[in-house]
Amino acid sequence: MKTVAFYRIGMIICTSSILLLLISSLIYNLLPDNDIPQMLLLRDDNGRIIGDAPFAPSWQFPFGTDREGYDIGYKLLEGAVYTIGAAIIISLLSFIVAFGIGIIGGFSKFRVKSFAHKFFTSFYFIPQSIIAYNILYPVIWEPMEGFTTTLSERIVIEVLVLAIITVPTTAILISNETEQILGEEFITSATVLGGSPLFIFYKHVLPHLKMRLFIIYPKIVIQMLLIIAHLGFFTLYFGGTDVCYTPFCHPPKPFIQEWSGMMGTSYKELGLSWWIFMGPLLCFTVTTLLLNGIVKCIEGLIDHEPYKSKQTSRENETHSFESHSKQEKFLFIKN
Template sequence: MKQLLRKPLLLLSFLFLGGTLAASFIHSVFFDSHIPRTPFVTDDTGTLQGPPFAPFDHSILGTDSSGNHLLFYMLQGAKYTMLGTLAITIVCMIIAFGLGAWMGQLKRYRRVHKAIEQILMIFYFVPAALIIYQALFPLLWESPDGFATSLLYRLIVESIFISLVLVPAPAILIANEASVINQREFAVAARLMGASSWQVFWKHIFPSLRVSLFTLGFATAIQVILIMTHLGIFNLFYGGTEVKYGMGGGPPTPVVYDWGSLVGMYQYTLQLNSAYWLVLVPLIGMSLFVLALSCMIKETKKIM
């Protein structure tokens, strides 16, 4: 706790993440994720005005063309954006660490290591969002009969699949760094004294990798946010896309309104050059989230 108080950036980051998540869960539990609407208002001259309303006109963050308050969409989606990003990042890094550690031990078998590395390198040249879109479209796009699976199932499957797609890059970097450390004098001396390869890894290599793991984790979290935003622009939203079939059904909408999905849902405002805040506010929210993660990792590395 004393370390936390001495690091104001770390404290502010925790307060931002904790406060935003708390507000999101309060909105969900106590207010049933209700989204207020302001369809029409009358100004001082008695003129009837309709949405969208700019920020601070009739809502703190403004409204969309239907009068829905953006602030409450942001609250509703905060928990899915933050917890989803962190969960995907953690799963990805656990798998990447295990695969990278194993590949690092295979460095002595150059042909095997090179073959595995070349297979993983394929994912460098294929956009991750395209792979995920093609693979998960049948699961996430609502059919005329509705979703065949539950929201929890879709969130879990999508999160795991995104984690697996993002594994190759950090796994290769971990393997290469582990191999370099494995050739240093203290690691060679430990093996000469009778230590096994895994003893050398856990007692000598892993402590040297910890700082790099934080850096790779942060880079992976940014990738997750970008992928969720890219999928949102393609109208394949996190947790599923609700599709209104029939005449006058309207455009596709998210199920959980994470911030990346909000950018995709309101991207039309950029083409119409109107209600720019509907895209700008979620982008600012994601930027603050990334900044908070960056500060937390930076200050934690100093403590380590």
């Protein structure tokens, strides 16, 4: 029981930390006066200049400032809702589509299923960031004549593309889990008794599969965060990359203040003002660790606690046998 309580507390802490970060970022973005503090020059009590941007991490600036004097801590808080929120929404769309395809694939017995399985398995070995880069580059990279799409349209296109890219691997995983459950003896018994595929899915497959789904979804979110981070290093920022083609202008920069854009524009600072790059990298790392913590806690609960789906499955199996036995009728034919 102590082990079960440990996993439950761990899952609550990890989930609450992510929700707290998201809610705090959302509230900050909704504030009417949410300008990021800026300090280009630091003066002493006599008004003399004693420092200029960028400032290293200190009590006044826990995450330091960038070269324009903006507080990195506030920039990270502002970008959390865009980065984590985008990963959660994209992963949810991908998960819903993959769930439908995976369940159908698990129940399907067509010959084309074997070919489709082998084809989509190749996505495990092809870096999804490269696929996303090649598809999204014409959409996100600003051309010389300017964007012909709005920011909202680019975000919608990027969300859909990233969701579709992660569908094949997730669908195969769910399909394999479904096939494994369908191979159990109680499924064979339910089929012999005349259970329809819909009945078998709802009463037998889903109770065994649902806990596994709670493990799969956080892994998709982690995968999506990695893809978004990789695109940031490729200077493809979420919502579009603002490119200037005139001489002596700024380098490519993001339209939205989010973590991958902050890393993509500051990785060259690693040997100079290291904190400008390490701030968003730290946020990505902590978020990934929290999501991994959720996965490990759910796996621990499954291993150490007889969750209700097993009992529900046995009850449903017994009920299925009894109901079919009661409905069974014998006809006697008299000569």
